[in-house]
Structures are given as C-alpha cells and as structure tokens.
Amino acid sequence: MEEITSMLPIIAPLIVIQLVLMIIALISLIKAERTNGHKALWAVLIICLGYIGPILFFIIGRRQD
Amino acid sequence: MQWMTIFKKELLGDWRSMKWIWVPLVFILLCIMDPLMTYFMPRILDSVGGMPEGAVIEFPEVPPTEAIMMSLTELSMFGSLLIAAITMSVIAGERKSGVAELILVKPVNYFSYITSKWAAKLFLIFISYSLGMLASWYYVDLLFGGLSAERFFGLFIFYFIWLIFTVTVAIFYNTIFKRPGIVLAASVGTYIALSILAQVFANRSPWFPNNISSHIRSLMASGEVSSDLWIAAGVTVGISIILLIASNFSLRKAELAE
Amino acid sequence: MAVVEVRQLEKSFKGKEAVKGLDFELQRGKVIALLGPNGAGKTTTLRMLSGLLKPTKGTIRFSETNENEDIRNHIGFLPQYPSFHSWMTGKEFLIYVGQLAHLSKDEAQERANELLEKVGIANAANQRIGKYSGGMKQRLGIAQAMIHQPQLLMLDEPVSSLDPIGRREVLQLMEELKEQTTILFSTHILGDAEEICDDLLLMHNGKILESGPIKELQIKHQTSLLEIIIEENPETYIDRLKAFESIEDCKLEKGKLLVAVNDMDKARTQILQAALQEKWPLIKFELRRTTLEEMFMKVVSG
Numbered sequence: 093m094e095e096i097t098s099m100l101p102i103i104a105p106l107i108v109i110q111l112v113l114m115i116i117a118l119i120s121l122i123k124a125e126r127t128n129g130h131k132a133l134w135a136v137l138i139i140c141l142g143y144i145g146p147i148l149f150f151i152i153g154r155r156q157d
Numbered sequence: 158m159q160w161m162t163i164f165k166k167e168l169l170g171d172w173r174s175m176k177w178i179w180v181p182l183v184f185i186l187l188c189i190m191d192p193l194m195t196y197f198m199p200r201i202l203d204s205v206g207g208m209p210e211g212a213v214i215e216f217p218e219v220p221p222t223e224a225i226m227m228s229l230t231e232l233s234m235f236g237s238l239l240i241a242a243i244t245m246s247v248i249a250g251e252r253k254s255g256v257a258e259l260i261l262v263k264p265v266n267y268f269s270y271i272t273s274k275w276a277a278k279l280f281l282i283f284i285s286y287s288l289g290m291l292a293s294w295y296y297v298d299l300l301f302g303g304l305s306a307e308r309f310f311g312l313f314i315f316y317f318i319w320l321i322f323t324v325t326v327a328i329f330y331n332t333i334f335k336r337p338g339i340v341l342a343a344s345v346g347t348y349i350a351l352s353i354l355a356q357v358f359a360n361r362s363p364w365f366p367n368n369i370s371s372h373i374r375s376l377m378a379s380g381e382v383s384s385d386l387w388i389a390a391g392v393t394v395g396i397s398i399i400l401l402i403a404s405n406f407s408l409r410k411a412e413l414a415e
Numbered sequence: 416m417a418v419v420e421v422r423q424l425e426k427s428f429k430g431k432e433a434v435k436g437l438d439f440e441l442q443r444g445k446v447i448a449l450l451g452p453n454g455a456g457k458t459t460t461l462r463m464l465s466g467l468l469k470p471t472k473g474t475i476r477f478s479e480t481n482e483n484e485d486i487r488n489h490i491g492f493l494p495q496y497p498s499f500h501s502w503m504t505g506k507e508f509l510i511y512v513g514q515l516a517h518l519s520k521d522e523a524q525e526r527a528n529e530l531l532e533k534v535g536i537a538n539a540a541n542q543r544i545g546k547y548s549g550g551m552k553q554r555l556g557i558a559q560a561m562i563h564q565p566q567l568l569m570l571d572e573p574v575s576s577l578d579p580i581g582r583r584e585v586l587q588l589m590e591e592l593k594e595q596t597t598i599l600f601s602t603h604i605l606g607d608a609e610e611i612c613d614d615l616l617l618m619h620n621g622k623i624l625e626s627g628p629i630k631e632l633q634i635k636h637q638t639s640l641l642e643i644i645i646e647e648n649p650e651t652y653i654d655r656l657k658a659f660e661s662i663e664d665c666k667l668e669k670g671k672l673l674v675a676v677n678d679m680d681k682a683r684t685q686i687l688q689a690a691l692q693e694k695w696p697l698i699k700f701e702l703r704r705t706t707l708e709e710m711f712m713k714v715v716s717g
Contacts, residue, residue: 162515163515166500173502253500253530255494256499258492258498258499259497259512259556259559260485260512260515262466263487264485265515359564412468
C-alpha cells in the first residue's frame with residue numbers, strides 16, 4: 093500500500109489530463125448547438141469511456157465547419 | 158499577406174474548436190502512457206497482492222533508450238490516426254460545406270491555400286508532439302534512468318519528419334476527396350499499406366518512410382545516426398514535397414462545385 | 416461597353432449537357448437578370464463565369480483584365496446557398512475574405528464596417544455567424560461578394576429563399592449597389608427580374624432563348640390587344656368592331672370584348688370615335704400590354 097501512495101504524485105498528471113479532457117468535452121458539448129448523434133448519449137460516452145470518450149466526441153461528435 | 162491570413166485563420170479556428178487544448182493533452186497521454194504502465198504495472202500487481210507468498214516477481218529491466226521508444230510505438234499507432242482525424246476536414250470540409258465556393262472565388266493562390274493550412278496543422282501537431290515527448294523524456298529520466306539530450310533530440314527530430322509525412326498525406330487526400338470521412342479512410346489506409354509494404358520489403362528498402370522508427374531504434378542503441386536514417390529521412394521529406402505539389406495540381410483540376 | 420463576353424459556352428456533366436452553347440455580353444453598369452425555370456442551367460452558367468466550374472467548351476472574356484491577370488480580382492460571387500465558417504463573427508469573416516482579396520488589414524476592416532452598415536447587419540457584426548438567420552446570412556453573403564469592389568457582382572438566386580420583407584430589402588440593396596457595379600443575378604421568379612433588371616437573359620434547357628433590354632423585349636413580345644367592356648349586350652358589338660380594317664379579330668370572353676388589332680393608334684381612334692357618335696355604354700376601354708410573365712410563358716412553352 094505504501095508503495096501505491098508513493099506512486100500517486102507520478103500518476104496524478106494522468107488523472108488530471110483525463111479530467112481536463114472530460115471537462116472541456118462536456119463544456120463543448122453543452123455549448124454546441126447541434127452534434128452528430130444525441131447529446132445525452134455523448135455525455136454518457138464522455139464520462140464513462142475515460143479519455144477515449146472525449147477524443148471520440150471531438151473528432152466525430154462535434155460538427156466542424 | 159494571403160498566406161499569413163489563412164494560416165492565422167486556421168490557428169484561430171483550431172483554438173475556438175478547442176483543438177489547441179485537447180490535441181496536446183492527447184499527445185501527452187499517448188507519449189507517457191506506455192512508459193508509465195511499464196514501470197508501474199508489475200509494482201502495482203506486486204503490492205496489491207494475489208501472488209503466493211514467496212513468489213518473486215521479476216521486474217524486467219528496461220533501459221531508458223527503450224522506454225522512450227514506447228512513446229513512438231504509441232504515436233505510430235494512434236498518433237497517425239489522430240493526425241488524420243484532425244486533418245481530414247481542413248480542405249475537404251470547406252468544399253463539402255460550401256465555404257470553399259466563397260473563398261476560392263476570391264483571388265486566392267491555390268498553393269498558398271494548401272500550404273498555409275498544412276503549416277497550421279503541422280504547427281499544432283509540432284507543439285503537441287513536443288509537449289508529449291518532453292513529458293515522456295521527463296518520466297523516462299525519472300523512472301528508467303538518464304537519457305542523453307543528444308539521443309533524445311535525434312529521436313525527436315527524425316520522428317517529426319515522419320509526422321510531417323503523415324500530415325502531408327492527409328492534406329493530399331483533402332484535395333482529392335470532398336468528404337472528410339473518405340479522406341480519413343484513405344489516409345489511414347495509406348499508412349497501413351505503407352507499413353505492410355515496409356515489412357514485406359524490410360531488407361531491400363531501408364529508405365522507406367516507415368522504417369524511420371526502426372532506424373531511430375538503432376540510433377537509440379548505438380548513439381549514431383546511420384546513413385540509412387539520413388536517406389529514409391531525405392526520401393520522406395522529398396515525398397512530402399512532391400505530395401504538396403501534387404495537391405496543388407489536384408485542387409486546381411478539381412471542380413469546386415457540382 | 417461589355418464587361419464580359421461569352422462565346423459558345425458549353426458544359427456537360429458526365430455526358431449530360433447542362434449548358435448548350437451560350438453567346439451573350441454583359442453591358443457595364445447594368446443589372447442583368449438571368450431568368451429561367453429551375454434546371455435551366457443558370458447556376459452552372461454563373462459558376463462557370465466565377466471560375467468554380469470549367470467550361471467544357473467556349474470562352475469567357477473579361478474586358479477589364481490583361482491576359483495573365485486573375486479574373487477573380489474583378490468578380491464577386493454569392494452562391495445560392497452560401498455557407499460560412501460558423502465559428503467566426505460576421506465581421507471577422509468579412510475581414511478575412513477582404514484580406515484574401517489583397518486588401519490590407521486596415522482597409523479590410525474599414526470596408527467590413529462599411530458593408531456591414533450597408534447591408535444592415537451592423538448590430539450583429541460581432542455575433543458568431545452560426546447564430547445568424549437565413550436573411551442575415553444572405554446579406555453577409557452580398558457583403559462578402561462586394562468586399563473588394565468587384566466590377567461584376569454575380570448573385571445566384573439572391574432573393575428566392577427569403578421571406579417577402581427580406582426579399583424587398585435585398586432588392587433595394589441591389590438597387591443601391593447598381594451605382595457601383597454591374598450586377599448579374601439569376602432568378603426563377605419573374606417579378607424579381609421585372610422589378611430591377613435593365614437587361615434580361617432568358618434561359619431554358621441550357622440555352623438563351625431571348626436576350627436584350629427588358630423594355631425592348633416587352634415591346635417585341637407585346638401582342639396588341641384591346642379590352643373593352645360594354646354595359647349592355649356586348650355580343651351585339653362584335654360584328655361592328657370586326658368591320659374596322661384596323662381590327663383583326665374580336666371575341667367575347669367572360670363579358671369582355673377582346674380585340675386583336677394590327678394598328679393600335681388607328682384602332683383606338685376609330686373605336687373611340689364610333690363609341691362617341693353611337694353612344695356605346697362603355698365601362699372600360701383598356702389597352703392591354705403583355706407582361707413579362709406572359710412573354711416568359713410564351714417563350715418557354717415554345
């Protein structure tokens with residue numbers, strides 16, 4: 093156990109990055125007028141799929157023009 | 158200047174679509190994930206338990222030069238997919254939506270139009286890649302031991318040449334196809350086809366763009382830039398330039414409206 | 416003087432001819448309507464003129480340009496369904512296209528403000544285009560086409576997607592722009608063409624069927640017709656009217672006497688004199704000119 097806690101400062105950036113990705117994806121989802129696919133579905137994917145969810149949303153879900 | 162105008166507009170567009178936030182973050186994730194996992198997995202398994210008393214877990218000794226190569230492996234798989242995905246609609250998207258009808262009726266030089274967009278994407282990717290690799294270098298240094306700056310920058314610069322090539326391929330398909338999804342499929346298909354070709358002709362074509370990674374691996378081991386790496390890098394730059402010129406012709410030839 | 420000369424212009428898509436040999440000229444300072452039903456080839460023609468499509472055959476010559484000059488310096492184009500970068504504001508977009516048209520940043524800025532004012536969307540200048548209504552986008556579209564003060568402004572169906580108020584306003588705007596540039600616009604709505612154009616190109620099935628100043632065309636296609644309404648027993652006057660040598664035919668339709676004449680001036684004098692002397696109970700005596708609409712229907716239906 094002791095070793096895991098000592099690892100935390102090193103693993104923390106991974107968790108922070110994941111959180112930031114999730115938050116900006118959610119902000120962008122809320123601000124978007126239209127998305128490809130249902131908004132609620134995207135919200136679930138963004139929250140549940142770890143960092144894959146936000147990436148998928150930015151690439152596929154956002155309408156870019 | 159027209160070139161700068163388009164370049165700046167692209168940067169602004171990528172900023173407003175939050176690409177300037179999420180793309181660097183994803184590159185950092187891709188670059189540090191494997192070295193971190195390699196280091197921590199056995200240790201986590203060990204401390205969580207589940208191993209019979211007395212069993213000794215071997216921690217494989219990974220040298221730093223190999224640990225940093227893990228970042229490149231991830232970039233080669235998911236990085237190129239990501240690059241194709243963020244580049245797929247650079248020109249095709251404008252043609253599909255119809256904005257190109259407004260833009261290209263203005264006295265816009267086609268080559269400026271293509272290269273400024275190419276440069277803007279490359280800039281985003283360069284910054285993201287730099288942040289990712291610097292983070293990776295930091296962790297490798299911390300967890301696996303020292304890695305000399307010379308080796309790191311050798312790897313950093315030569316691998317970036319491969320990234321330039323992946324962007325250029327996607328830009329080229331942008332001028333051929335009007336649908337971003339098809340641009341993505343064609344780009345990824347090309348990367349896969351090239352890597353298969355590189356494996357089939359591994360011994361006979363050391364200058365193949367895909368072989369840059371394996372040459373970098375030997376650079377990491379020996380600390381010297383082999384002539385094969387120079388040649389492969391030169392060939393890759395050359396193909397990229399040819400692709401850009403071909404893009405110019407392809408867009409000129411394309412009918413911009415139905 | 417002609418701004419553009421088009422000769423033998425043809426365009427096929429996969430073997431299907433959309434435009435079949437056009438010859439016309441656009442006169443400087445005029446508003447020219449390219450009128451035709453849907454599918455006549457209007458959009459294809461405009462896209463060829465703007466350089467978005469390459470002609471299969473034929474030439475387009477802009478009189479203002481030198482051999483090697485980019486004609487795009489002199490034309491402005493608004494597609495039928497313009498799209499913009501929806502993440503940009505209207506003003507940002509205008510400055511962007513202004514700079515693409517070789518204006519300096521300051522010039523582009525000044526010109527953008529001026530045009531936003533002129534097309535009436537100055538209050539939405541700093542709003543994202545994604546939030547604009549259809550009418551606002553149409554105005555922004557006209558503004559972007561005018562940004563570099565082109566000598567020829569081409570508008571593809573500029574008003575057909577607008578509601579009556581928006582339509583009115585855009586037509587008025589075109590009326591104002593007419594002072595500054597030659598305007599070529601396509602439409603399938605006759606009223607719009609009639610309202611503001613000087614010259615008309617009537618297009619059908621990929622061909623120009625009629626062209627020229629609209630006034631001349633109206634006279635050319637005018638059938639001389641008199642409409643007379645008489646209070647009692649109009650049928651009894653038919654033979655009386657037919658007796659005049661200036662009158663070709665006369666028939667009764669829904670209580671109206673429709674009189675086809677070969678000499679309008681003579682027929683008018685003779686009928687009115689007779690009516691006065693013989694005390695016809697006239698209700699209405701009208702010289703009927705055919706409208707563009709009737710001419711359009713007549714030409715299009717062959």
